[in-house]
Amino acid sequence: MKIAILGGGLAGMTAGYQLARLQADGADVQATLFEASSRLGGIIETVRAAGYTIECGPEAWVTEKPWARELADELGLATLPSFDTQRRTYLLCKSAGHRRLEAIPDGMRLMVPASLSAIENSPLLSENAKRAYREEPKRATELRESAPQADESVASFVRRHFGDEVTQTFAAPFLAGIFGGDVETLSVRAVMPMLVAMEREHGSLITALAAKQSAKSVAVFTTLRDGMGALIDAMALQLGDIRLNTAVTALESTGVRWRVSFAGIAEEFNAVIVATPADVTRALLRGIDPGAAELLPNDASSATIVALTFAEPIALPQGFGFLTLPEAGSRLLAATFTHQKFSGRVPTGGSMLRAFFSGEEWIQTNDAELLQLALEELSSVLGPLPTPNLAIVRHWPRSLPQYAVGHPERIAALMHRLPANMRLIGNAYHGVGIPDLVRAARLAARSLAESA
Secondary structure (H helix, E strand, C coil), X not given: CEEEEEXXXXXXXXXXXXXXXXXXXXXXXXXXXXXXXXXXXXXXXXXXXXXXXXXXXXXXXXXXXXXHHHHHHHCCCCEEECCHHHCCEEEEEEECCEEEEEXXXXXXXXXXXXXXXXXXXXXXXXXXXXXXHHHHHHHHHHHHHHCCCCCCEHHHHHHHHHCHHHHHHHHHHHHHHHHCCCCCCEEHHHHCHHHHHHXXXXXXXXXXXXXXXXXCCCCXXXXXXXXXXXXXXXXXXCCCEEECCCCEEEEEECCCCEEEEECCEEEEECEEEECCCHHHHHHHHHCCCHHHHCCCCCCEEEEEEEEEEECCCCCCCCCCEEEECHHHCCCCCEEEEHHHHCCCCCCCCCEEEEEEEECHHHHCCCHHHHHHHHHHHHHHHHCCCCCCCEEEEEEEEEEEECCECCHHXXXXXXXXXXXXXXXXXXXXXXXXXXXXHHHHHHHHHHHHHHCC
């Protein structure tokens, strides 16, 4: 079975790797991967220079989801846990005209505290918000029985449990940091399925999280010792037919086969795995099934990352970084203190900061202006910074599809419409995290191979 994989980001590369493994084990599969750009990895890119390991996209994955770790282990890649002994995240706030960093209470999972004692002394919350937290476990039966049957927004879900203040103080910046999205429109069943499951079982999210706490402590985040790009490099060694700088311009079904058009020519395959960005996938699907194309997410957020390295130590609050509340008036979405989050990212005595911007405005801004803006914004929060010895800017336009309310139902309908010899994978469907993409890609590859 000849299988075309369209797109060489993490999802496409993982599918190709899985097919290569199956082929080595005797499966009748042969994969060809098409990538429109000159490099593999999509938004995963690691720059290694002067002793620094600089991530230009995702820097880690959530440890409790096992699929990325399993893949790294198979590839023989060394992993690194985050420095959880000093794990602390801050919110950038503003009061009396002054910006300040306030620590998020210890043990918070998104907007849910591991214990009520963690929130009692937090200056981020009013007495009314603290009371809402204290009352939530007592409302367990009511919350479980009144949970809506249909999907709802993240904001609606959080307000039902904790009220509007918690929604705006914790849920909004957390979801903006993860998805670049708006809690008023994001689907809770798509972006926080574990919390929805907790509500169904326990009613109270606080009670559910307390019951879930494991005696075995594991780091919240995991990365690769040699950078996330090592994952792509290792999988590329397993793939036989990779075609860079080859944009697929059309897909056409011939009934039992697919005609893949590129560079003015066409080649036929028995099956196809589409791992392109959502906008590209939509354009390809319109020529096959316009109704299916319309089920894809239409909205997407854009991200810009500015990584700054320094030859000397920088005085920083203990912790991993900060998220920004709208009231702070900062143009930054968030910042990471990279050398305090993971070991081995900087040479001895060095430091690294990553600044995040969200929106189309920054995609259109030139790198020199963004570098200056990042330094100004970070300095206004952290104090004067030395001159960076390295600076890298990356723009990722429309890189995060927005899972609007009803997303799970639309994606289920989309998958139901697909021909038996087509799979769609990537961050537009079942999660944007690295483990979710790995899991979906491997399942897609295995299912096609089993049908060979």
